[in-house]
Amino acid sequence: MNDTNVMLEVSSLPDDSQFLLHNKLEIVRTLRGLISHGEMVSSFFNEGRELLLTSVLHVDPDAETVLLDYGSNDVLNQHILQAQKIIFVTSLDKVKVQWVSDAIAKDTWEGRDAFRIALPNQMLRLQRREYFRLTTPVVNPLKCKIPTRQGLSVEVALADISAGGVGVVIAQPLGVGFEMGAAFPGCRVELPGIGTAEFTLEIRSTWEITMKNGSKSLRAGCQFVDMRPGMQALIQRYIIKLERERIANASDRG
Template sequence: MSISEPVPLKFELSSVADDSQYHLHSRTEIVSILRRLIERREQSALYYDEGNHAILTMVLDVVPEKNLVILDCSANEALNRHVDLSNKLVFISSLDKVKIQFVSSRADRTEFEGKCAFSVDLPETLLRLQRREYYRLTTPNLKPLTCSIPVQGRENVEVSIINISAGGVAIISYNGDLDLKLNEVYQNCRIHLPSVGTVTVNIQVRATFDITMKNSVVKKRAGCKFVDMPGVTQTTIQRYIMKLEMDRKSERS
């Protein structure tokens, strides 16, 4: 199964210190959530290599009587082989703005509707987590936000923002020669918010990894946190998020 446009992911791997309260153990609930992912055709990710790499995927089928979940393969066979050899896989998706995650020890090759697929065990536990402190808004695919990052000794580097909140941003597809250092703070980055204005922020890199898109192109991704941000800047970002969300609701009505 393929997707016409490669859609960037919205999540980082869970970093909650104690998230046991968010785990579901009911088999009926787990099956129901996975089937809703199928109905919604939700874009998902399957992480391997200790979470350093991922392929984009989708849930294709749930077979409770065989204790199986069927996932889409990557178009890149070399990456599928990495998944074949992995002894820990982390599946991540989203449903109604709530993060869905489960872990599998392996994936086996199978077919679904005549095409390559993976089968994994139906999880005994599933993480369903909604971070309430900051609502993350996915930016428009056709006209994504951009962030201009000052880099010492060279011109500013412009990267695409795939989601934004009052607490930080996720950026993708920065140039391969832009080596963002984990935990390093990049100062005076500029983000243009259409119809709202331009804000200047300091960002701290909290996570970096590669993402393989459905068209097999490998892109870089980084999750960044705003640091030392003035209240007026946070208010401007929140105003942009509210405006974009209202525009989207208006388009759907």
């Protein structure tokens, strides 16, 4: 599973801001809801290469701190304490909740070890799973075949995938107009171990990126249009498969 380098991220679509909580009382209420519901929290760190499962134990709005359950794996505990960025992902009443911390420390709660983080100043709360994206494998990346108006097809690598769309990287001009609003019906992606997903892609955003070797590539954020339920189920199954592999990978390294 070493080629499955996945990481949960917040969508970069322009309308994400409407799902961000900034109100301290709402953030505290959400965190306390996680406590009362006993929800598990996935914490991703070291650029998504490691994962530790935890839960919220206590929220102190006056001290602006949050206490989290200490992990059972001592190696992962030490790694997360040294991490400079931790992405916390969970759900509450079927609504996805995500926030980021740039530091975590060891503390105690009711006589046992715990993690302490600062109360987040913003939190992402989303009704729809598709706003959470998983970066796809770097080795043997997923490829999307996009039909052209000339009856041919071009192939692009997927950078990430979600239930609502994909991000693609275009390393060189393909003779296809990847401009905002362009739609491409009949696209296909082979999902290893799952099946073939077919859909229409609509370009929602494009921007230029610089690769490690200095070359320029085009990155495009694409949305699924009129996705059939069966196809969406395939993609959800693939996302779940990646998440499970990610957890197993983290456990193996621990």
